[in-house]
Amino acid sequence: MNDETIDQERAAELRDKLADELKEAGFIASAQVEAAFRTVPRHAFVPAGTPLEVTYQADSAVVTKKDENGVAISSVSAAYIQVAMIEQARLEPGMAVLEIGSGGVNAAMLAEVVGPNGQVVSVDIDPEVTDRAIALLDAAGYGDRVTVLTADAEHGIHGFGPFNAIIVTVGAWDLAPAWLHQLAEGGTLVVPLRMNGISRSIAFRRANDHLVSTSAVVCGFVPMQGAGQHNDREFLLPDPHGHTVTLRFDDGAPDNPSLLDGVLAGDRSEAWSGVTIEHGVSFADLHLWFASFLPGFCKLAVEEGSELAQERKSWFPFAGVRGDSFAYLVVRPALEGVGVEFGAGAYGPHGQEAANAMVAQIQAWDEQARNRPEPTFAYWPTGNTPAVPEGTAVLNKTHGLVTISWPTG
Numbered sequence: 001m002n003d004e005t006i007d008q009e010r011a012a013e014l015r016d017k018l019a020d021e022l023k024e025a026g027f028i029a030s031a032q033v034e035a036a037f038r039t040v041p042r043h044a045f046v047p048a049g050t051p052l053e054v055t056y057q058a059d060s061a062v063v064t065k066k067d068e069n070g071v072a073i074s075s076v077s078a079a080y081i082q083v084a085m086i087e088q089a090r091l092e093p094g095m096a097v098l099e100i101g102s103g104g105v106n107a108a109m110l111a112e113v114v115g116p117n118g119q120v121v122s123v124d125i126d127p128e129v130t131d132r133a134i135a136l137l138d139a140a141g142y143g144d145r146v147t148v149l150t151a152d153a154e155h156g157i158h159g160f161g162p163f164n165a166i167i168v169t170v171g172a173w174d175l176a177p178a179w180l181h182q183l184a185e186g187g188t189l190v191v192p193l194r195m196n197g198i199s200r201s202i203a204f205r206r207a208n209d210h211l212v213s214t215s216a217v218v219c220g221f222v223p224m225q226g227a228g229q230h231n232d233r234e235f236l237l238p239d240p241h242g243h244t245v246t247l248r249f250d251d252g253a254p255d256n257p258s259l260l261d262g263v264l265a266g267d268r269s270e271a272w273s274g275v276t277i278e279h280g281v282s283f284a285d286l287h288l289w290f291a292s293f294l295p296g297f298c299k300l301a302v303e304e305g306s307e308l309a310q311e312r313k314s315w316f317p318f319a320g321v322r323g324d325s326f327a328y329l330v331v332r333p334a335l336e337g338v339g340v341e342f343g344a345g346a347y348g349p350h351g352q353e354a355a356n357a358m359v360a361q362i363q364a365w366d367e368q369a370r371n372r373p374e375p376t377f378a379y380w381p382t383g384n385t386p387a388v389p390e391g392t393a394v395l396n397k398t399h400g401l402v403t404i405s406w407p408t409g
């Protein structure tokens with residue numbers, strides 16, 4: 001962004017206001033991260049013309065590049081998740097840190113936190129992104145404090161490391177073995193990990209033969225490219241009026257999706273859970289619960305004009321496929337009190353069973369996970385098999401497996 005067109009005073013004002021907000025919300029917890037956030041001119045790293053009000057908003061990422069289908073593949077990540085991930089990494093002055101996915105602003109904040117005796121390496125697979133990051137870091141005075149490299153981070157960073165922290169700033173489906181090799185003893189790996197379609201930025205530390213989470217934050221990131229790329233599987237269901245409903249599976253897609261052909265032309269079933277929630281309250285932990293325990297879990301996308309699109313305010317894009325039928329998360333005004341009640345709408349010959357199965361998981365979440373501490377995540381590299389206690393979800397990955405354990409009792 002051209003400095004001359006920017007009202008620097010206004011930018012500094014907005015940055016301080018946002019720092020206060022992020023502190024208040026708990027995303028900024030340490031004096032080092034607070035100082036870094038207040039120092040780095042965020043507006044110097046977003047595309048020209050981005051309004052300062054957007055740059056200095058807690059939860060807006062600014063897209064910097066799209067692929068040929070219009071899908072975002074690079075962005076300046078949202079401020080809240082940048083500071084939250086730096087906090088998760090527990091950096092100290094003098095540490096060596098690797099940022100996977102470049103942009104400039106986050107690397108500049110890392111340089112502030114690790115200080116002149118620390119080391120920041122930032123790697124991106126896309127030379128256009130690294131060229132831009134190098135130019136912007138130079139212009140903002142961080143050119144000699146950050147090393148920017150172009151490479152597919154899946155294969156590790158040759159000639160550098162070990163790192164006290166590795167912060168992955170791109171959506172990962174699995175942990176590359178190279179990251180574990182390049183992590184110093186006692187180091188922290190912070191990674192936005194996609195688990196059956198649901199993401200958390202997880203801070204992992206080594207515990208003997210596996211990694212255990214020390215914190216997790218709700219997040220969304222552009223997807224990994226290169227050797228670690230993971231593609232969803234999509235099934236398109238036409239409705240009777242020619243509009244399409246898409247079921248998108250991150251993992252565990254059904255063997256015979258053609259069983260669902262024509263289901264949208266049939267009758268709709270539903271079931272209600274008795275579980276209510278007030279308006280405006282997050283239920284991100286229900287999404288994670290579904291991803292862990294609802295068989296056939298997938299995301300739902302509907303085309304404009306379809307019947308489902310018209311009921312948009314009464315459902316959420318989470319579904320479970322059961323053989324020839326599928327159920328999706330719905331809400332209706334709570335019969336008593338305020339807010340809404342969760343339930344399931346369903347289509348298919350066994351739609352009622354699919355709806356009942358989803359409602360059973362809503363009730364299990366309400367009893368066993370809601371308003372409880374976050375679950376613990378663990379990663380077991382291939383060859384290290386965990387003893388899995390009952391109630392722990394296990395997700396298979398390419399290079400290992402993830403377990404998700406909710407606190408019991």
Ligand SMILES: C[S@@+](CC[C@H](N)C(=O)[O-])C[C@H]1O[C@@H](n2cnc3c(N)ncnc32)[C@H](O)[C@@H]1O
Pocket residue numbers: 073074075076077099100101102103104105106107123124125126129151152153154169170221222223224225226227228
């Ligand atoms: C959200 S952006 C990074 C944001 C940045 N850290 C910032 O300062 O806001 C994610 C980046 O990851 C990069 N990326 C995707 N796959 C990668 C891979 N395999 N190795 C390295 N970088 C990758 C993309 O090119 C994209 O620029």
